[in-house]
Amino acid sequence: MNKLQKPDYSDFGELNQLIGSFDVHKGYAALVATAMQEISVMENKASHLWECGTYLELDEQGRLVKSTLCRERRCPLCQWRRSLRVYGQVQKMLQWLEPGGYKYLHLVLTIPNCRADDLKNQCDWLYTRSTAMFSDRLFGKRDQLGPIAHCKRSFKGIVRALEVTYNSDTDLYHPHLHCLIAVKSSYFTNPADYYSQEKLSVLWTGYAAPNFGMKHGDLFVLHVKRVKDSEKNNAVAEVAKYAVKPFHCDLDIDGYKKILPVLNRALSGRRMLQIYGVFADAARALKIDLNDDKEETEDSGALTRKFSFIHGKYREVAKHD
Numbered sequence: 001m002n003k004l005q006k007p008d009y010s011d012f013g014e015l016n017q018l019i020g021s022f023d024v025h026k027g028y029a030a031l032v033a034t035a036m037q038e039i040s041v042m043e044n045k046a047s048h049l050w051e052c053g054t055y056l057e058l059d060e061q062g063r064l065v066k067s068t069l070c071r072e073r074r075c076p077l078c079q080w081r082r083s084l085r086v087y088g089q090v091q092k093m094l095q096w097l098e099p100g101g102y103k104y105l106h107l108v109l110t111i112p113n114c115r116a117d118d119l120k121n122q123c124d125w126l127y128t129r130s131t132a133m134f135s136d137r138l139f140g141k142r143d144q145l146g147p148i149a150h151c152k153r154s155f156k157g158i159v160r161a162l163e164v165t166y167n168s169d170t171d172l173y174h175p176h177l178h179c180l181i182a183v184k185s186s187y188f189t190n191p192a193d194y195y196s197q198e199k200l201s202v203l204w205t206g207y208a209a210p211n212f213g214m215k216h217g218d219l220f221v222l223h224v225k226r227v228k229d230s231e232k233n234n235a236v237a238e239v240a241k242y243a244v245k246p247f248h249c250d251l252d253i254d255g256y257k258k259i260l261p262v263l264n265r266a267l268s269g270r271r272m273l274q275i276y277g278v279f280a281d282a283a284r285a286l287k288i289d290l291n292d293d294k295e296e297t298e299d300s301g302a303l304t305r306k307f308s309f310i311h312g313k314y315r316e317v318a319k320h321d
């Protein structure tokens with residue numbers, strides 16, 4: 001057995017920070033695991049979360065060479081790793097698409113907040129609705145809204161991510177979709193292609209408002225923003241962060257006990273991220289699978305540092321091989 005050493009990160013500023021982030025997310029995992037333990041159908045998952053990331057082996061660039069991640073959907077540590085991975089993958093896809101001269105939009109599609117019992121149905125609705133919208137299948141040819149359904153022509157590629165947030169004051173859930181959309185640069189100057197926020201809101205809402213207790217003619221909240229070239233990273237981060245959000249709101253054990261079964265029921269088996277058009281082309285060319293949970297672990301034979309999670313903190317167990 002390796003003897004415990006006092007951690008000395010002084011010559012590894014960034015790794016020091018990284019271990020600090022592992023500490024934070026492992027802390028959240030412990031909180032979620034504690035709540036899961038008290039939910040009978042989740043006891044199994046709880047033990048996976050307790051075991052998750054108790055051992056880490058990192059190389060000098062901070063890449064994870066070996067670990068014991070559990071890959072459970074609701075594990076905050078794994079979700080954080082996943083969001084970093086998605087961030088890197090989408091970044092690579094954007095680089096691959098660079099010669100195409102695409103511009104990007106950040107689109108957020110929402111519906112009214114809902115109660116726990118309705119969350120699964122509302123998530124289904126968001127998926128079906130957005131897929132129909134992006135493929136111009138919302139309205140018939142003779143429908144008065146038919147002419148504004150031209151997403152296929154206007155949007156060249158889409159990354160769609162589901163995010164669910166929870167408001168403990170109102171006890172309501174807010175499922176919504178973050179989309180990163182690639183458009184040709186002529187999109188902004190060609191009135192036939194361009195979507196104003198209002199036009200897109202009308203298209204997204206269609207005739208559905210009364211189904212959600214709203215008046216006919218009311219519009220669902222929708223945000224669309226052109227991504228400035230200098231802000232491309234922020235948009236990528238926004239799409240990637242879906243993975244982390246619900247577990248980093250300030251909930252106590254009872255709060256988690258309440259929302260975990262709800263999220264589990266609504267989201268299990270669901271693909272959280274989907275890509276279409278030029279993003280799918282990029283992913284194919286680069287052999288990227290956004291839903292692949294494997295952490296890239298290539299043992300380059302370089303020196304590694306090993307950490308174990310002991311008494312609520314990562315501690316270095318042996319500095320070198």
Ligand SMILES: [Zn+2]
Pocket residue numbers: 048049052053069070071072075076077078079
């Ligand atoms: Zn995990």
